[in-house]
Amino acid sequence: MEHTIVKKYTNGEVTIIWKPDICIHSRICWSAATGLTEVFNPRERPWIKPENATTEQIVEQIKKCPSGALSYIMNQDLG
Numbered sequence: 366m367e368h369t370i371v372k373k374y375t376n377g378e379v380t381i382i383w384k385p386d387i388c389i390h391s392r393i394c395w396s397a398a399t400g401l402t403e404v405f406n407p408r409e410r411p412w413i414k415p416e417n418a419t420t421e422q423i424v425e426q427i428k429k430c431p432s433g434a435l436s437y438i439m440n441q442d443l444g
Contacts, residue, residue, distance in 0.1 A: 376415035379423055380438050383413060388434035394426055401426040 374381045381404075395405035403417035404426070415423055420439075427435045 372413075374411065374413040374415050375440065376418075376420065376423070378440055379415065379420045380440055381413055381415050381423060381427065382436045382438065384434045384436075386434075387432050389432040391431050393429050393431065394435060399429070 370385050372383045372385070374383070393399045395402055395407055401418055401422055404414055404423060406412055406414070418426075424437055427437050430436075
């Protein structure tokens, strides 16, 4: 049986979903040039801190993830 790790981080409005097994470590989310360094910092634990940016900033950054390891769901859609 395959075990897939899924981590979730929320700011109350949006939940960031990270699947480390498919992450290709492109650095787009956390590099100074392309990333949202206030939220994504692999040198810290937890490495994702959604409370440090607006929901709009987080969603725009996640859309740049080339592997699909980062995704999101709006908490209002959780029902």
